[in-house]
Amino acid sequence: MAAVKGEKTLAVLAQQFDVHPNQITTWRGQLLEGAAGVFGSEGHSEPTEPAIDVKTLHAKIGELTLVNDFLSGALSKAGLLPSAKR
Template identity: 80%
Template structure:
């Protein structure tokens, strides 16, 4: 008996299967056979669809992430690089760095 390789289903396919399950025109076993997926997977997708259905209509919108200022981050990277270079030079002169780092 050979195993079937793991499949990744597209979001569109999951939505199609979940909507078919929500409609209730066919049983889970019939849907599983039709779409060639396990009934438990259909139940999970259906539950996720029903759970996030309210988000479609924007009942609660998550607060937007604050924009990250890239120039500030680049400046901080520059400062840290300068400090690392200075410290590695100072430790190298003092003989505190291993020979591989010199």
């Protein structure tokens, strides 16, 4: 933040924080590039499609429901389920 404020020279900051002036320049550049993303920009909009594939999740839910129903029926026929579940 001290480099962004510009109150001290790179040489003074490098000596104060015991780092090379090039490192301070790199960090300052990264901060300034990333700061725009924190507050958002008017030119970019949110993605309209969710990051999660809903169709795949629905297919998996259907598959697991089918397996669950099958196993429940098989265990009921074998008499391995408690009477409350029959």
